[in-house]
Amino acid sequence: MNKLFTTIFAVTVSCVTVASLAQEIKGDAKAGETKNAMCIGCHGIKGYQASFPEVYKVPMISGQSAKYIVAALNEYKKGERKHPTMRAIADSLTDQDMADLAAHYSADGTVAAAQPVKAVKEPSAEVKALLNKANCASCHGATFSNPIDPSYPKLGGQHADYLFVALKAYKVDNNPKVGRSNAIMSGMAKQYTNPELKLLANYLASVDGDLKTIPQKKFR
Incomplete structure (x- = not known):
């Protein structure tokens, strides 16, 4: 029994150690x-539009939080976000x-000096x-650029058409x-009709935020 306990304990410690090491990967x-050669062809061109699953501007990722970028890439890798490219x-x-x-990308285009927090644009x-219905600010922050967890995205100033496509994607099942x-x-997205999601996307895009498209300085 003691041998079994020792083995289980050793395996548990090993798993915890591996998980800790994974969390400690420094960028x-x-x-x-x-x-970033595979990134700049879309995310490094201002106004660049994707055509799948519909035409929309690719998201601005310069200034986005590092933990969110890693989380999103892992979701694509696991197939939790279904986008073939x-x-x-x-x-x-x-x-x-x-x-x-x-x-x-989290550091790209950011200003070293702390900037004063601007008052968020008053919605209609x-x-x-609609914002209160799902309490959007409770996760993404009062200005929509200061999420409560860095693995959540900044939304303020993001392209409206991208936000609309992303929000609709959460309503799709079995595709x-x-x-x-x-x-x-x-659960949040399914509370809204698509026209309501478009209203939310348009408002969030109109709010000042940290997100930018930084063109590639040179090609290597």
Whole structure:
């Protein structure tokens, strides 16, 4: 019995140690800048539009939080976000690659000096009611650029058409190529009609935020 307990304890400690090491992967922004060749063709061109599953501007990721970028890439890799191109790219990345890219993009274009927090743009009564319905600010922050957890995305100033496509994706079930399987966000998104989601997306896009598109300085 003691031998069995010792074995179980050793395996448990080993698993915890592996998990801890995984969490401690540190991203290198300089290394990330040399690994972004597959990213810059879409995310490094202002106004660039994707055509799947519909035409929309690709999201701005410069200034997004590093933990969110890593979380999103892992969701593509696991198939929790169903997008064939992004899944293929995520599949090619190691955990260190993801951490390095996230470090690069989270720092890209940011200003070193702390900026004063701006008052968030006041929504219309209709949009305010929609925001309160799912209590969006409780996770994404009062300004929608200061989420309560860095693994949640900053939304303020993001492209409206991208936000609309992303929000709709949480409502899709049992489609092998389209959809996002996040239980919390699925529950939230399914409370709204698509026209309501578009109103939310348009408002969030109009709010000042940290997100930018930083064009590639040079091609290597």
